[in-house]
Amino acid sequence: MTETPTRVPTSIAAVRERIAGQSSSNRALLLMAPLLAFELLVFVIPFFILLRISFAESSANFVYAEGTVSLEAYASVLTNELLWSIVGYSFLIGVVVTVLSVLIGLFYAYAIWRSTGLVKSLLLFSVVLPLLTTLVIRTYAFRPLLSPTGTLNEILLSLGLLSEPISFYPGTIAVVIGQLYIVLPYAVLAIYSVLATMDWHVVEAARDLGASRPRSILEVVVPQVMPGIIVATVISFAWSVGAYAAPGVLSSSLTFAIQVEDMMYGMRYPEAGAFSVLMLLLMLASIAIIFTVLNRFGGEFDLA
Amino acid sequence: MSEITLSELEKQYGDTTAVEDVSVDIRDGELLCLLGPSGSGKSTTLRMIAGLEEPTSGEITINGEDVTDQSAYERNTSTVFQDWALFPHKSVLENVAFGLKMRDVPKEQRRERAEAMLERVQMGGYGDEDPTNLSGGQKQRVALARSLAVNPDVLLLDEPLSNLDKRLREDMQIELREIHEDVEETFVHVTHDQDEAFTLADRIGIMNEGELIQVGEPTEVYENPANRFIEGFLGDTxxxxxxxxxxxxxxxxxxxxxxxxxxxxxxxxxxxxxxxxxxxxxxxxxxxxxxxxxxxxxxxxxxxxxxxxxxxxxxxxxxxxxxxxxxxxxxxxxxxxxxxxxxxxxxxxxxxxxxxxxxxxxxxxxxxxxxxxxxxxxx
CATH class of the missing domain: 2.40.50.100 (RNA polymerase II/Efflux pump adaptor protein, barrel-sandwich hybrid domain)
Incomplete structure (x- = not known):
């Protein structure tokens, strides 16, 4: 019997040992490094470039005047009433789409949760199915569906529910429907992922103790899936306020993203940058409000 | 305090029959144990009394009133679940007060009642705790308090002790017995554990393959079993x-x-x-x-x-x-x-x-x- 411990001095063992020697926070940082590098490259650095341009003067020869520092672009954006009406319209779309997507998402996720077997698979598959087609094509598909001579109008007319066609498209209704269709799968999946971990007995216990169906959902299900609802709300809201494809394809209205594009076509990069920075601040404020409000109803996310 | 009658109760899931022709009169204030191996239909029977499952056919009456078509929330029954099913986002006190809240009892009153119930199950002072932080035995007590707080016609217990370790389970059996004597309500207790049934029950109903084979006092079913299955199930032979x-x-x-x-x-x-x-x-x-x-x-x-x-x-x-x-x-x-x-x-x-x-x-x-x-x- 030999009692000498055998050591294999391979390079992997050496690396392992070195990692094991690190403090846990250092190790976590090491593991996050690729992600942090990626974020830095595609988000933080471009954002600072955008911020820098927003503080530049405009130029007749180039998209902005290099080396200049000025608040000219911010002044112009802040005093432009048209831009504020665009912001208002973008937020309106965002709020309407978010409310609809979270409500429908909640019902849909609940349906998936409660179903079994083939129905459950079909419901889940139907959520993912739209994601297999390009967003722009999916959005274009709403044109023939929603136009005054389109499918929806024909169905409503033939059922006698309408006496004359409604022009859903082009217009705000089409934008809301198109944008809802884009964000809904994410809302459903965000809510379902939390719901799937929930114990059905808890709902039964609530009913058993005298809670009606709607009341048991409000008292027991909603507070528990609040983390999922918060994620669904933030995704739906941020995406819809900044929506580009749906308003571009389904209406002639100006939204924030389309307006920024117009400014860029017009070679007004500082203004586009300033508008984007202001919009970003508004979005951050909105999301902070969403977190605070929804957390009161049982969410478990701490606002960092 | 109440009598429950099950007559020709039947439950089918597709082609499989979970419960077949179960008829029994549950007496006022008794502790009836439904005993049987897993899959014998005892839990399904209990859930039908609670209104959590709809019988395929048959009738359930509580105090003479036909409740077969009432849903769970309309019946004044209360269930203690096997996994206790406490509301994880509510405090212990809120859990116990939940049934009273659903019955629109004023806030101050339900707080008092909930605290008294917690005291009754020796969980006084735990009201502000988060139920997820409690031990198995404590969760069990809270679940019991929550169900008793609403003063149910009948308390239904669906193997609530089976997730506890042996020693604690035996202690809880004695305590459950005491609580039953104390509150003087009708209890229906489902278990697959013969010792538990003998310790707790006024009467034992033995189920196998969806059928209720024999109902009787513990000595009766043990000494004079209706059939060979019961003789084999109630102890080694x-x-x-x-x-x-x-x-x-x-x-x-x-x-x-x-x-x-x-x-x-x-x-x-x-x-x-x-x-x-x-x-x-x-x-x-x-x-x-x-x-x-x-x-x-x-x-x-x-x-x-x-x-x-x-x-x-x-x-x-x-x-x-x-x-x-x-x-x-x-x-x-x-x-x-x-x-x-x-x-x-x-x-x-x-x-x-x-x-x-x-x-x-x-x-x-x-x-x-x-x-x-x-x-x-x-x-």
Whole structure:
């Protein structure tokens, strides 16, 4: 019997040992490094470039005047009433789409949760199915569906529910429907992922103790899936306020993203940058409000 | 306080029948245990009383009122679930007060009642805790308090003790019994644990394969089981296959697979014909096992010993192995190649060892006999 411990001095063992020697926070940082590098490259650095341009003067020869520092672009954006009406319209779309997507998402996720077997698979598959087609094509598909001579109008007319066609498209209704269709799968999946971990007995216990169906959902299900609802709300809201494809394809209205594009076509990069920075601040404020409000109803996310 | 009647209750899931023709009158204030192996339909029956499952057919009445078509929240029943199903996002006090909140009891009143209930289950002072931080036993107490707080017509307990460790489970059984006596309500308790049923129940209902086979007091079902399944389920026993070879007015003589002819005394006119196949049940507590001093004089196929007219039966065999179980010692004995077992209390120091010749004796009266279809034979 030999009692000498055998050591294999391979390079992997050496690396392992070195990692094991690190403090846990250092190790976590090491593991996050690729992600942090990626974020830095595609988000933080471009954002600072955008911020820098927003503080530049405009130029007749180039998209902005290099080396200049000025608040000219911010002044112009802040005093432009048209831009504020665009912001208002973008937020309106965002709020309407978010409310609809979270409500429908909640019902849909609940349906998936409660179903079994083939129905459950079909419901889940139907959520993912739209994601297999390009967003722009999916959005274009709403044109023939929603136009005054389109499918929806024909169905409503033939059922006698309408006496004359409604022009859903082009217009705000089409934008809301198109944008809802884009964000809904994410809302459903965000809510379902939390719901799937929930114990059905808890709902039964609530009913058993005298809670009606709607009341048991409000008292027991909603507070528990609040983390999922918060994620669904933030995704739906941020995406819809900044929506580009749906308003571009389904209406002639100006939204924030389309307006920024117009400014860029017009070679007004500082203004586009300033508008984007202001919009970003508004979005951050909105999301902070969403977190605070929804957390009161049982969410478990701490606002960092 | 209330009576519950189940009549011809049936539940089918697609082609499978979970509960078949269950009829029972649950008495006011009694603690009825539904006992059966898993899949016997006992939980489904309980859930139908709660309104959490809809019966395929049949009727449920509580205090004479037909509640079959009422949903769970309309019935004044209350369930303690196996996993306790506490609301994880509510405090312990909010959990206990939940049923009262649903009944629109004013806030101050429900707080008082909830605190009193927590006190009752020895969980006073835990009101502000997060239920996810409690131990199994504590969760169990909170679930009990939550269900009792609403003053239900009947408290339904769906194996609430099965997730606790043995010691705690036994303590909780005693406590549950005390609570039942204290609150004087009707309890229906589902369990697969015979000891638990015997400890708790005023009456036991035994279920198997969706059917309620027998309802009776613990001693009744144990001493006079309706069929062979119950005899086997309610405790360990030796089943011995045999054939009736001679039937007289006061005894049935059977040829057994043990190689012995045994005598089953009868009160008169036994309901057996000669040639009938019978399964005998020899429970360990009626068997005595002794070192066989007279082993040499015993022949394998001898007639049973009949000392002064009594019907003492005896067989001789070899100890195969010894299983020490603390309070008892179990001996597995081979009798002419057929295995059976007998027990002694652990305190009996005169231990038998493997390979030893032993004599197993019992009173003929202590043996039950069953027909091939499982029904008990009246001897």
């Amino acid at each position: 030796n089943f011995v296959e045999s054939e009736a070879v001679r039937v007289t007015d006061d005894a049935v003589h059977v040829e057994t697979e043990l190689g012995y002819e045994l005598v089953l005394p009868s009160d008169g006119d036994p309901d057996v014909t000669e040639g009938a196949e019978l399964t005998l049940s020899l429970r360990p507590e009626v068997l005595s096992i002794e070192q066989d001093a007279a082993a040499d004089s015993m022949e394998g196929h001898e007639q049973p010993v009949l000392a002064d007219g009594s019907t003492l039966n005896a067989v001789v065999g070899t100890v195969e192995n010894v299983l020490y179980r603390g309070s008892t010692v179990r001996y597995s004995v081979s009798v002419n190649g057929t295995s059976m077992f007998a027990e002694r209390t652990g305190a009996n120091t005169d231990a038998l060892t493997a390979g030893e010749e032993v004599r197993i004796e019992w009173e003929g009266d202590d043996v039950l006999a069953f027909r091939p279809d499982g029904s008990q034979v009246t001897l």
